[in-house]
Amino acid sequence: xxxxxxxxxxxxxxxxxxxxxxxxxxxxxxxxxxxxxxxxxxxxxxxxxxxxxxxxxxxxxxxxxxxxxxxxxxxxxxxxxxxxxxxxxxxxxxxxxxxxxxxxxxxxxxxxxxxxxxxxxxxxxxxxxxxxxxxxxxxxxxxxxxxxxxxxxxxxxxxxxxxxxxxxxxxxxxxxxxxxxxxxxxxxxxxxxxxxxxxxxxxxxxxxxxxxxxxxxxxxxxxxxxxxxxxxxxxxxxxxxxxxxxxxxxxxxxxxxxxxxxxxxxxxxxxxxxxxxxxxxxxxxxxxxxxxxxxxxxxxxxxxxxxx
Amino acid sequence: xxxxxxxxxxxxxxxxxxxxxxxxxxxxxxxxxxxxxxxxxxxxxxxxxxxxxxxxxxxxxxxxxxxxxxxxxxxxxxxxxxxxxxxxxxxxxxxxxxxxxxxxxxxxxxxxxxxxxxxxxxxxxxxxxxxxxxxxxxxxxxxxxxxxxxxxxxxxxxxxxxxxxxxxxxxxxxxxxxxxxxxxxxxxxxxxxxxxxxxxxxxxxxxxxxxxxxxxxxxxxxxxxxxxxxxxxxxxxxxxxxxxxxxxxxxxxxxxxxxxxxxxxxxxxxxxxxxxxxxxxxxxxxxxxxxxxxxxxxxxxxxxxxxxxxxxxxxxxxxxxxxxxxxxxxxxxxxxxxxxxxxxxxxxxxxxxxxxxxxxxxxxxxxxxxxxxxxxx
Numbered sequence: 001x002x003x004x005x006x007x008x009x010x011x012x013x014x015x016x017x018x019x020x021x022x023x024x025x026x027x028x029x030x031x032x033x034x035x036x037x038x039x040x041x042x043x044x045x046x047x048x049x050x051x052x053x054x055x056x057x058x059x060x061x062x063x064x065x066x067x068x069x070x071x072x073x074x075x076x077x078x079x080x081x082x083x084x085x086x087x088x089x090x091x092x093x094x095x096x097x098x099x100x101x102x103x104x105x106x107x108x109x110x111x112x113x114x115x116x117x118x119x120x121x122x123x124x125x126x127x128x129x130x131x132x133x134x135x136x137x138x139x140x141x142x143x144x145x146x147x148x149x150x151x152x153x154x155x156x157x158x159x160x161x162x163x164x165x166x167x168x169x170x171x172x173x174x175x176x177x178x179x180x181x182x183x184x185x186x187x188x189x190x191x192x193x194x195x196x197x198x199x200x201x202x203x204x205x206x207x208x209x210x211x212x213x214x215x216x217x218x219x220x221x222x223x224x225x226x227x228x229x230x231x232x233x234x235x236x237x238x239x240x241x242x243x244x245x246x247x248x249x250x251x252x253x254x255x256x257x258x259x260x261x262x263x264x265x266x267x268x269x270x271x272x273x274x275x276x277x278x279x280x281x282x283x284x285x286x287x288x289x290x291x292x293x294x295x296x297x298x299x300x301x302x303x304x305x306x307x308x
Numbered sequence: 309x310x311x312x313x314x315x316x317x318x319x320x321x322x323x324x325x326x327x328x329x330x331x332x333x334x335x336x337x338x339x340x341x342x343x344x345x346x347x348x349x350x351x352x353x354x355x356x357x358x359x360x361x362x363x364x365x366x367x368x369x370x371x372x373x374x375x376x377x378x379x380x381x382x383x384x385x386x387x388x389x390x391x392x393x394x395x396x397x398x399x400x401x402x403x404x405x406x407x408x409x410x411x412x413x414x415x416x417x418x419x420x421x422x423x424x425x426x427x428x429x430x431x432x433x434x435x436x437x438x439x440x441x442x443x444x445x446x447x448x449x450x451x452x453x454x455x456x457x458x459x460x461x462x463x464x465x466x467x468x469x470x471x472x473x474x475x476x477x478x479x480x481x482x483x484x485x486x487x488x489x490x491x492x493x494x495x496x497x498x499x500x501x502x503x504x505x506x507x508x509x510x511x512x513x514x515x516x517x518x519x520x521x522x523x524x525x526x527x528x529x530x531x532x533x534x535x536x537x538x539x540x541x542x543x544x545x546x547x548x549x550x551x552x553x554x555x556x557x558x559x560x561x562x563x564x565x566x567x568x569x570x571x572x573x574x575x576x577x578x579x580x581x582x583x584x585x586x587x588x589x590x591x592x593x594x595x596x597x598x599x600x601x602x603x604x605x606x607x608x609x610x611x612x613x614x615x616x617x618x619x620x621x622x623x624x625x626x627x628x629x630x631x632x633x634x635x636x637x638x639x640x641x642x643x644x645x646x647x648x649x650x651x652x653x654x655x656x657x658x659x660x661x662x663x664x665x666x667x668x669x670x671x672x673x674x675x676x677x678x679x680x681x682x683x684x685x
Binding site: 044048088091092093094095097098099101102103105106107108109110111112113116226227230231233234237271272273274276277280281283284287288291292293 | 409411465467468469470471472474475476478479480482483486487489490493494608611612615647648649650651652653654655656657658660661663664665667668670
């Protein structure tokens with residue numbers, strides 16, 4: 001009944017719901033990548049970390065019965081991946097972008113390898129808080145079922161924004177990212193800072209993966225990620241390495257990703273695959289618009305290989 | 309290291325060709341010894357992984373050799389798998405000489421396949437009059453133009469808009485796969501393909517056949533020819549020379565008056581054309597029509613092949629054979645050792661990481677640099 005009552009309003013509502021539901025992994029991966037890139041490294045392997053995190057979270061949640069333990073396990077595994085990337089990239093002539101691609105392949109391989117056994121079982125989901133109690137329309141209620149991790153992501157974005165400006169750790173990361181020489185002159189060890197920043201980035205990316213397998217879509221499959229880990233890298237550039245910008249961009253991407261399914265739910269089926277490509281097209285267009293030849297992107301960390 | 313150094317000097321008197329030859333071998337062997345050592349270390353690391361799972365690494369490598377290279381049948385299987393890898397690797401190796409990391413060859417492969425299938429649909433009526441070769445040329449041209457434009461756009465965005473080519477090519481790979489699905493399930497769909505949406509199949513007698521005496525299609529020859537031509541282009545022509553200068557230092561190349569922009573456009577377009585050709589061959593020699601099987605991951609394995617070959621087009625040939633063999637043995641490993649098919653993916657990932665890590669050892673060993681031999685003595 002209600003479905004016919006709300007009619008075409010279902011599309012913006014579904015996009016809102018999608019923005020909340022689909023954006024959470026983007027928030028976590030992009031915040032993680034923002035920390036890593038602010039320290040002057042780029043980790044393209046977060047796609048692999050995310051998928052491995054999704055697998056570990058699902059497996060641990062299934063084995064222990066606690067989805068939160070699953071998230072923690074995912075974050076630990078993501079930190080290990082990040083540490084490995086950070087360690088291997090400190091050697092001279094080792095290309096951080098290429099290592100990222102290799103780590104992506106390795107992470108996907110490990111996730112599929114160990115994940116085979118967990119495709120069938122059903123793991124407990126992460127809880128959601130219903131903010132739609134005031135409405136009698138079920139779609140509105142469903143749309144406003146907000147997962148706890150989404151709220152954690154918002155809090156984290158604000159905290160990181162503040163921390164980059166106001167804390168010693170934030171300053172250290174920024175100095176290392178802008179100039180290794182300046183950092184050394186200050187007595188800092190750039191490699192150690194980047195190692196930890198990459199580990200933190202990996203942990204957050206894996207938490208994003210945990211959200212995928214433990215809440216939405218809510219099961220572990222080999223096709224669980226649609227490239228969120230990769231798009232996050234572009235998203236961070238678009239957000240100018242600003243955590244609040246990452247948050248906004250992630251929500252925008254979530255909405256774009258929900259466009260296809262939303263239109264399909266009201267009967268628009270043509271070009272489904274083209275709508276499916278919307279987030280990628282959006283990312284590409286944003287990258288084209290925001291970059292320009294002859295100058296580095298404003299706000300870019302000076303040591304970042306990708307903007308030089 | 310010092311032992312070899314004194315040997316080299318000892319051979320100086322008497323034999324004029326001797327030391328030059330030794331020095332030549334020493335310089336050349338760095339690019340062979342380090343990757344080989346890296347592969348060995350990678351295999352050792354993988355053995356530890358396999359042993360942890362309670363399986364014998366010796367059984368595994370035995371099966372790998374048997375499944376990939378053990379019989380004429382398995383060698384043919386390996387060669388058939390290597391064929392698309394040759395072209396997919398060129399899509400990475402050519403831009404790499406210009407300093408670009410293009411990793412979205414998969415998009416050019418699938419779109420090349422779709423374009424080839426569309427060209428076949430248009431050209432088929434004329435084939436009754438003209439020989440089938442006409443159809444193949446039309447398909448190959450369509451596939452190469454589609455792939456060339458796709459990766460050429462990556463190069464264009466890189467040079468004229470400063471958009472990072474690694475990320476843009478990867479995004480475009482996702483977009484390319486979405487476009488392929490759209491065409492295959494929409495305008496180009498053959499209504500009789502129910503379970504697996506596909507374009508109209510090629511008639512069996514219009515498929516590209518096998519090399520005489522082998523169960524391997526002509527795509528292998530196309531791939532090898534493409535690698536050799538790319539090597540000639542890179543090493544023996546002034547365009548290849550200009551590309552390597554631009555890859556080393558863009559500023560220096562521009563000061564020298566090299567047109568870096570057109571160079572990047574030409575090399576990325578050529579790289580994409582090779583990937584598009586790989587898609588065309590998949591359609592015309594393997595699948596018979598364009599469908600979702602085009603996105604089989606050749607573009608991604610091609611990245612590994614190109615990096616292993618250090619972006620040398622000739623080295624791509626043996627490396628593609630090696631990785632084709634590893635992939636070909638995947639089924640046997642899966643059945644005999646009851647390991648999941650992702651085992652091959654894990655091995656590839658490990659090899660890839662260690663190969664990239666080995667870059668750090670270039671120039672570190674005195675033995676590969678004859679200039680340093682005398683200084684110490």
